[in-house]
Amino acid sequence: xxxxxxxxxxxxxxxxxxxxxxxxxxxxxxxxxxxxxxxxxxxxxxxxxxxxxxxxxxxxxxxxxxxxxxxxxxxxxxxxxxxxxxxxxxxxxxxxxxxxxxxxxxxxxxxxxxxxxxxxxxxxxxxxxxxxxxxxxxxxxxxxxxxxxxxxxxxxxxxxxxxxxxxxxxxxxxxxxxxxxxxxxxxxxxxxxxxxxxxxxxxxxxxxxxxxxxxxxxxxxxxxxxxxxxxxxxxxxxxxxxxxxxxxxxxxxxxxxxxxxxxxxxxxxxxxxxxxxxxxxxxxxxxxxxxxxxxxxxxxxxxxxxxxxxxxxxxxxxxxxxxxxxxxxxxxxxxxxxxxxxxxxxxxxxxxxxxxxxxxxxxxxxxxxxxxxxxxxxxxxxxxxxxxxxxxxxxxxxxxxxxxxxxxxxxxxx
Amino acid sequence: xxxxxxxxxxxxxxxxxxxxxxxxxxxxxxxxxxxxxxxxxxxxxxxxxxxxxxxxxxxxxxxxxxxxxxxxxxxxxxxxxxxxxxxxxxxxxxxxxxxxxxxxxxxxxxxxxxxxxxxxxxxxxxxxxxxxxxxxxxxxxxxxxxxxxxxxxxxxxxxxxxxxxxxxxxxxxxxxxxxxxxxxxxxxxxxxxxxxxxxxxxxxxxxxxxxxxxxxxxxxxxxxxxxxxxxxxxxxxxxxxxxxxxxxxxxxxxxxxxxxxxxxxxxxxxxxxxxxxxxxxxxxxxxxxxxxxxxxxxxxxxxxxxxxxxxxxxxxx
Numbered sequence: 001x002x003x004x005x006x007x008x009x010x011x012x013x014x015x016x017x018x019x020x021x022x023x024x025x026x027x028x029x030x031x032x033x034x035x036x037x038x039x040x041x042x043x044x045x046x047x048x049x050x051x052x053x054x055x056x057x058x059x060x061x062x063x064x065x066x067x068x069x070x071x072x073x074x075x076x077x078x079x080x081x082x083x084x085x086x087x088x089x090x091x092x093x094x095x096x097x098x099x100x101x102x103x104x105x106x107x108x109x110x111x112x113x114x115x116x117x118x119x120x121x122x123x124x125x126x127x128x129x130x131x132x133x134x135x136x137x138x139x140x141x142x143x144x145x146x147x148x149x150x151x152x153x154x155x156x157x158x159x160x161x162x163x164x165x166x167x168x169x170x171x172x173x174x175x176x177x178x179x180x181x182x183x184x185x186x187x188x189x190x191x192x193x194x195x196x197x198x199x200x201x202x203x204x205x206x207x208x209x210x211x212x213x214x215x216x217x218x219x220x221x222x223x224x225x226x227x228x229x230x231x232x233x234x235x236x237x238x239x240x241x242x243x244x245x246x247x248x249x250x251x252x253x254x255x256x257x258x259x260x261x262x263x264x265x266x267x268x269x270x271x272x273x274x275x276x277x278x279x280x281x282x283x284x285x286x287x288x289x290x291x292x293x294x295x296x297x298x299x300x301x302x303x304x305x306x307x308x309x310x311x312x313x314x315x316x317x318x319x320x321x322x323x324x325x326x327x328x329x330x331x332x333x334x335x336x337x338x339x340x341x342x343x344x345x346x347x348x349x350x351x352x353x354x355x356x357x358x359x360x361x362x363x364x365x366x367x368x369x370x371x372x373x374x375x376x377x378x379x380x381x382x383x384x385x386x387x388x389x390x391x392x393x394x395x396x397x398x399x400x401x402x403x404x405x406x407x408x409x410x411x412x413x414x
Numbered sequence: 415x416x417x418x419x420x421x422x423x424x425x426x427x428x429x430x431x432x433x434x435x436x437x438x439x440x441x442x443x444x445x446x447x448x449x450x451x452x453x454x455x456x457x458x459x460x461x462x463x464x465x466x467x468x469x470x471x472x473x474x475x476x477x478x479x480x481x482x483x484x485x486x487x488x489x490x491x492x493x494x495x496x497x498x499x500x501x502x503x504x505x506x507x508x509x510x511x512x513x514x515x516x517x518x519x520x521x522x523x524x525x526x527x528x529x530x531x532x533x534x535x536x537x538x539x540x541x542x543x544x545x546x547x548x549x550x551x552x553x554x555x556x557x558x559x560x561x562x563x564x565x566x567x568x569x570x571x572x573x574x575x576x577x578x579x580x581x582x583x584x585x586x587x588x589x590x591x592x593x594x595x596x597x598x599x600x601x602x603x604x605x606x607x608x609x610x611x612x613x614x615x616x617x618x619x620x621x622x623x624x625x626x627x628x629x630x631x632x633x634x635x636x637x638x639x640x641x642x643x644x645x646x647x648x649x650x651x652x653x654x655x656x657x658x659x660x661x662x663x664x665x666x667x668x669x670x671x672x673x674x675x676x677x678x679x680x681x682x683x684x685x686x687x688x689x690x691x692x693x694x695x696x697x698x699x700x701x702x703x704x705x706x707x708x709x710x711x712x713x714x715x716x717x718x719x720x721x722x723x724x725x726x727x728x729x730x731x
Contacts, residue, residue: 070478070479070696073477073478073479073481074479076479076481076483077479077480077481077482092484092486092699093477093479093481093484093487094481095484096481096483096484097481097483179571234570234571235570235586235588235591236570236588236590236591236592236680237591239588239590239591239592239679239680239681240677240678240679240680240681240682241590241591241596241675241676241677241678241679241680241684242569242570242590242591242679243565243566243568243569243570243572243573243590244569244570244571244572248572249571254571376699379693379697383682386679386680386681386682387681387682389681390593390679390680390681390683391681392593392681392682392683393681412699412700
């Protein structure tokens, strides 16, 4: 019996010593889902990495996006931060807890990425996150309805002004028998594209940052938007309390046009029972989309910082980007990633059109979004705009509230 | 074995206030105090400590989470500044008034509805248990879920209610997209969600009223309305007072239902105090002290309401 016990102990010790996985690291990964197929794509990316690096495994936790900022701050305060997480912003409370990727990847790391989005990953001379994917806000059109109404969609290089566009979708709605001309995501970043298209933006494009809002021009543009909500969108859609989902209305063929973004392409490719296309997005005085997207970051409080940064470097490399961006049809943040094979010509064309609109956008379409202070303004923007739309504030009062929040945001983000 | 707490009469009066008397008292009821310990411990950890923590937070400028490496989140004593901020904040004052308005409208409506249901369902008839269970059912469902269900039902384009109206050629109604309609919707759904619970309390109260009184009234040819006014209401007052007190506290704390039903909209027309406290604490940087001060104002209001109501009840008794 004693011999048997001794043998077991020796076998166990030997297996620990010589097993290649004995020193394996399991990384805790916290992830929220932005598009229907993203859960599948992140699992595929993690599996592909583990296949190449068997010593690194992952404990993936899918979490809702809502409240993610509070979760991050609680994690850092309680010392329970994950190793890796996806994020759309890096608020001041978590910044001292993030790995400076420049130390691991070198000073030129961000040169491979979409410049507007890469800028948001920098904090002074540090790089506190890696750009993962880029999104473009823009208009999606029910092409079948346009064809039925006999109205031509202009080519992307010509485009159409807001007046031309609104007239066209109204005609299409009437002739094709579609319920609404336009639906628009109730979101601050989807709204601000309208201001961008009239040359209005919040911050200066270069440091030292200051608020450059021209309140009179902003108010004039907000009035135009309120007019659009009243005459072209479902009643109460921008009231802040509507249960009507723009995605469902457009996907079910009840709207001629939908102001949303590139992350909807995979859903439309799978579910829309009509012909559709992305853009051209209408313009006021300026043609503009708006940069958005996500980053991936590592916390410096974990035990596996080297393994975590190695994975981030791979995920944001052309190889990792091709795997991760394929199923949800995301625009890769890494410029060296070749065209993503979406398996759908329509989806590929839509992504290309939106990428082109991003590339043609003014600098502030990236710098406003990339400015860390902006995180403190989004809530106020949405509240103020829905209050203006519902008549609880005048347009001038709503813009004044946004301006005040912008002024305060620069101090809060220090 | 039965363990009972010693009553003051078990110990000589002179010794109760002396240290030796306290020790004797604890020794005598040691086991009973031991049994109380888990409850007292839980109350201390989960009620008393957060209450005191909230009280202290109201006098500091700090983040809702304090991170060691982020000095701006560290607590800084600011005295009464947070309360002064509240007094100057028009949004807080407007929200406070709106919350009081909600309580003033919703609580009487809930009380009357619950009483009507109790009067209807107190008599024992076939399947009364089932009907009572159906009316009580919403209380067993989370208010968050109730809000989501009603949001779907009230949907402008795809809601069941507007669909039903369309069948009889009535144009869709913006139930939750119009500010007055949305406030009415919140009150109606809140009453619907809570009426069953208070109905059960009132049925118990009605059951305690002796039948002899109604028989005597019938002999005197009193009408049912007169019997209700002269017998039911006066004898039900303690139960009604309890219903008003409990439902007022619930109404002041209304949050999950509103967030899932209207998200505080349209605009900000259904934002009540708890939502404002949440937004202040969690969406504004380093404003947890202000949020704590807002909570303290709510706490004091509820305390005053409870004390006033209990005194009123005691005076009536």
